[in-house]
Amino acid sequence: MSTVRFENINKFYGDIQVLNNINLDVEDGEFLVLVGPSGCGKSTTLRMVAGLEDPTDGQLFIGDKVVNEIEPSKRDIAMVFQNYALYPHMSVFENMSFGLKIRKLDSAEITKRVKEAADILQIDDLLLRRPKELSGGQRQRVALGRCIVRNPKVFLFDEPLSNLDAKLRAEMRVEIKKLHQILKTTMMYVTHDQTEAMTMGSRIAVINKGVIEQLDTPDRIYRHPVNKFVAGFIGSPQMNFIEGNVSSSDGILHFASGKIDLDLSGHNFNTIPSKVILGIRPENISLKTSENKSSNNIIKAVVDLIEPLGAVSLLHLNSDGIRFSASIKSIENIIEGIEAEFIFDGSSFHFFDAASQKYLD
Numbered sequence: 001m002s003t004v005r006f007e008n009i010n011k012f013y014g015d016i017q018v019l020n021n022i023n024l025d026v027e028d029g030e031f032l033v034l035v036g037p038s039g040c041g042k043s044t045t046l047r048m049v050a051g052l053e054d055p056t057d058g059q060l061f062i063g064d065k066v067v068n069e070i071e072p073s074k075r076d077i078a079m080v081f082q083n084y085a086l087y088p089h090m091s092v093f094e095n096m097s098f099g100l101k102i103r104k105l106d107s108a109e110i111t112k113r114v115k116e117a118a119d120i121l122q123i124d125d126l127l128l129r130r131p132k133e134l135s136g137g138q139r140q141r142v143a144l145g146r147c148i149v150r151n152p153k154v155f156l157f158d159e160p161l162s163n164l165d166a167k168l169r170a171e172m173r174v175e176i177k178k179l180h181q182i183l184k185t186t187m188m189y190v191t192h193d194q195t196e197a198m199t200m201g202s203r204i205a206v207i208n209k210g211v212i213e214q215l216d217t218p219d220r221i222y223r224h225p226v227n228k229f230v231a232g233f234i235g236s237p238q239m240n241f242i243e244g245n246v247s248s249s250d251g252i253l254h255f256a257s258g259k260i261d262l263d264l265s266g267h268n269f270n271t272i273p274s275k276v277i278l279g280i281r282p283e284n285i286s287l288k289t290s291e292n293k294s295s296n297n298i299i300k301a302v303v304d305l306i307e308p309l310g311a312v313s314l315l316h317l318n319s320d321g322i323r324f325s326a327s328i329k330s331i332e333n334i335i336e337g338i339e340a341e342f343i344f345d346g347s348s349f350h351f352f353d354a355a356s357q358k359y360l361d
Helices: 042-050 092-102 107-121 136-148 166-183 194-200 218-223 228-233
Strands: 004-013 016-026 031-035 057-062 077-080 154-158 186-191 203-208 211-216 240-249 252-257 260-263 276-280 285-287 298-308 313-319 322-328 339-344 350-353
Touching: 004 042, 016 042, 016 211, 031 042, 031 194, 042 057, 042 077, 042 154, 042 186, 077 136, 092 107, 092 136, 107 136, 107 166, 136 166, 166 194, 186 194, 194 218, 203 218, 203 228, 211 218, 211 228, 228 240, 228 276, 228 350, 240 322, 252 276, 285 322
Parallel strands: 031 186, 031 203, 077 154, 154 186
Antiparallel strands: 004 016, 004 057, 203 211, 240 252, 240 276, 252 260, 276 350, 285 339, 298 313, 298 339, 313 322
């Protein structure tokens, strides 16, 4: 096992800066997920660890060794790619053992390692098959097995589940998480899927335009985003954002936007900018009922669209031109086109400076 450390890493392609002063410590045995939109620089970050990309400047450490000038084959890392990269003419056993043969391990040791990895991944009965005879999930397990047998210092995953269907993705998320618990090896995992990030990572690095916006545990990133980008990127369905003003009336703070007026009792600000953005997640908006009708923050809105999602329905709402969505468990008597009343949970409000988009304390 080993640590990975980025010190002031920048990456340029010509005049285009892809990574901007990346400073990142991946702890020994940690499962770190790099997440962000397409083109944000997350795969470039991972490929630098593998040695497939070189930093323009800065230093990259694996353990206590600077690896900027060390070729990929000597870094003792293993990488799982999006397309599995299996040799089609080789059996599963041959694919998993190929790297060990290159390293000239004896046949008994090779067989032992392959069988141990196959047992962990439950692919013992597939060792004589070729990749074309396997399902997508089985091929992914073989790709994982090929890495496990090498006992690397660091595992790297570059969007390994993106080619799988939704059911297989969910299953493989669990398998990879279990694998980390068994091996306890340092793992870095790249994805654009925030659900994968939230369910798999012990910590998450949210990257945007080559900058690490926030590095923290999944729970803290979800509950305490540092800015509007992180708040909007993490969480599904996405957080609602409403721009407006905060003012004081009779000693009580209020947020106003159009006809929306919300009581901010219990909220305090060090400073209040002229314009703020209120953030609230769809699951923190509920339908007004006889049981909760005493709430202060009741908003009337027209139901534009209903998306049934199984256990809940996502309602797309319009309050005099201000649009937001609510995740509702029971929508009896709610149909598209009607006006209904909804309650905003004041304890779940997030506020961002409209100019800087940073979180307001």
